[in-house]
Amino acid sequence: MNEKAKSRTLGQMTSDLDDRISEDERRRILASLRGPTSWVGSMIPELEEIEGKRIPLRDIVFGYMVKENPTDDEIEGALSLASVLEEKTKGLEDSISTGEITRREAYRYEEEIKGLLKAVDALRHLRGDAMEVKAKARAAEVGDTRRWLEFVKKIR
Numbered sequence: 001m002n003e004k005a006k007s008r009t010l011g012q013m014t015s016d017l018d019d020r021i022s023e024d025e026r027r028r029i030l031a032s033l034r035g036p037t038s039w040v041g042s043m044i045p046e047l048e049e050i051e052g053k054r055i056p057l058r059d060i061v062f063g064y065m066v067k068e069n070p071t072d073d074e075i076e077g078a079l080s081l082a083s084v085l086e087e088k089t090k091g092l093e094d095s096i097s098t099g100e101i102t103r104r105e106a107y108r109y110e111e112e113i114k115g116l117l118k119a120v121d122a123l124r125h126l127r128g129d130a131m132e133v134k135a136k137a138r139a140a141e142v143g144d145t146r147r148w149l150e151f152v153k154k155i156r
Contacts, residue, residue: 017104042114082123
């Protein structure tokens with residue numbers, strides 16, 4: 001391939017990234033995110049905007065990971081951050097699923113989601129089984145509270 005053809009091909013690829021994403025591409029990207037290890041090989045974002053603030057996510061996650069004996073408050077903080085990150089991934093998935101976005105944006109969101117999922121996994125598995133037991137207990141507590149609130153609403 002001569003230089004002119006290569007240049008045209010590279011230029012075409014760049015403009016293709018600026019095209020709107022097709023439904024097939026949406027499905028392919030979303031399917032790639034649903035695997036249990038879709039984030040393998042991805043990097044946790046160095047900085048991430050959470051609730052309007054840019055935080056050093058990679059450093060925060062690493063700080064939790066190297067902590068030998070995290071306190072209950074630290075574990076709760078890690079689980080809380082993981083929940084916030086999961087919500088952010090859902091919003092990004094919604095943007096891929098229904099948004100009027102370009103291929104470039106969709107691929108950027110895909111990589112961001114994978115990095116966030118890697119952070120969520122790291123935060124949820126800080127201390128193996130002990131952490132999982134506490135997370136399940138917390139989830140059960142939240143579920144109980146929700147059911148109680150629904151019950152109170154029904155009897156009013």
